[in-house]
Amino acid sequence: MTQRTDTRVLMQELTRPEYEARVGDSIVILPVGSTEQHGPHLPLGSDAIQVEEIARRVALRLGAIVAPTIPYGYRSAPRSGGGEIFSGTTSVTGQTLILVVRDILQALIRHGSRRIVVLDGHYENNMFLHEAIHLVLDAGAPPDLRILKILWVDPIPTETLDRAWPDGFPGWALEHAAHLETSVMLALRPDLVRREEIREDGVESLPPYDVYPQAPDFVPASGVLSDPTRGTAEAGELLLASAVDGLVAVIERELGTVPSAAR
Ligand code: ZN
Ligand code: MN
Numbered sequence: 001m002t003q004r005t006d007t008r009v010l011m012q013e014l015t016r017p018e019y020e021a022r023v024g025d026s027i028v029i030l031p032v033g034s035t036e037q038h039g040p041h042l043p044l045g046s047d048a049i050q051v052e053e054i055a056r057r058v059a060l061r062l063g064a065i066v067a068p069t070i071p072y073g074y075r076s077a078p079r080s081g082g083g084e085i086f087s088g089t090t091s092v093t094g095q096t097l098i099l100v101v102r103d104i105l106q107a108l109i110r111h112g113s114r115r116i117v118v119l120d121g122h123y124e125n126n127m128f129l130h131e132a133i134h135l136v137l138d139a140g141a142p143p144d145l146r147i148l149k150i151l152w153v154d155p156i157p158t159e160t161l162d163r164a165w166p167d168g169f170p171g172w173a174l175e176h177a178a179h180l181e182t183s184v185m186l187a188l189r190p191d192l193v194r195r196e197e198i199r200e201d202g203v204e205s206l207p208p209y210d211v212y213p214q215a216p217d218f219v220p221a222s223g224v225l226s227d228p229t230r231g232t233a234e235a236g237e238l239l240l241a242s243a244v245d246g247l248v249a250v251i252e253r254e255l256g257t258v259p260s261a262a263r
Contacts, residue, residue, distance in 0.1 A: 047122040
C-alpha cells in the first residue's frame with residue numbers, strides 16, 4: 001500500500017470536499033469506546049481516550065480517516081470492567097450499540113468508503129459490533145466492501161506483553177484500570193491520571209461465572225481488578241508502539257489491496 005502523508009486524519013476536522021476526495025481510497029477507522037468507571041485514578045473516558053488516540057496514530061501511518069469515536073459502549077461486565085453497579089459507568093444496551101454502529105457503517109459506505117476498521121476499545125462491545133457488521137452485510141453491502149473488526153490490544157505480541165509487566169504478563173483476565181490501562185494513560189494523558197489515588201488493589205482471581213444482580217463485594221469497591229501501582233509511562237509507550245505497529249501490519253495485510261473487481 002502506498003503510504004499517504006495526510007496529517008489531518010480526524011473526519012471531524014475535514015471539510016466535505018476534503019473528505020469526499022479521500023473517502024473512497026482511504027481506510028476509515030471507527031473507534032468504539034465506553035464511558036465506564038476505571039477506579040479512583042483513571043478517568044471515566046479511559047477506553048474512548050485510548051482507542052481514539054491509537055486510531056489517530058494508526059491513521060497517520062496509513063493516511064486513513066478516523067471517524068468520530070463512539071463514546072458509549074455495551075454494559076460493563078463484572079469480570080472485565082467491574083460491572084454496572086458503579087457510579088459513572090454509563091452504558092447502552094446491545095440493541096442500541098448494534099443500531100448505532102450499523103447506521104454509521106451504512107453512512108460511511110454511502111459516502112464511498114469500502115475499507116473500514118471497527119477498532120474496539122472496550123471488551124464487552126465485541127459481539128454487538130459483530131452483529132452490526134452482519135446487519136450491514138445482510139442489507140446488501142457493495143461486493144468490494146471489506147470490514148476489519150479488532151480489539152486494539154490484540155495485535156500486541158506475547159513477548160511485548162511479557163516485557164511490559166514487571167513479572168511477566170499474567171493474562172487479560174483481571175486487566176481493568178490496572179497495569180495496562182494505567183501505563184497507557186500515563187503515556188497518553190498523564191494530566192488525567194490521579195497519581196496520588198493509585199493504590200494497590202485487586203483480586204487474585206474471580207469465579208468463572210456471573211450471578212445477577214451483582215453482589216456489591218464481587219469485585220473490589222475501588223473498581224480496580226488488579227494492581228495498577230507498577231504502571232509506568234515507559235510500559236505504556238512500549239504497549240502503544242507495539243499495538244500501533246501491530247494494527248498497521250494487520251490492516252495493511254487485510255485491507256491493503258482493494259479487490260480487483262472494485263476499481
Ligand atoms: Zn478500560
Ligand atoms: Mn472497558
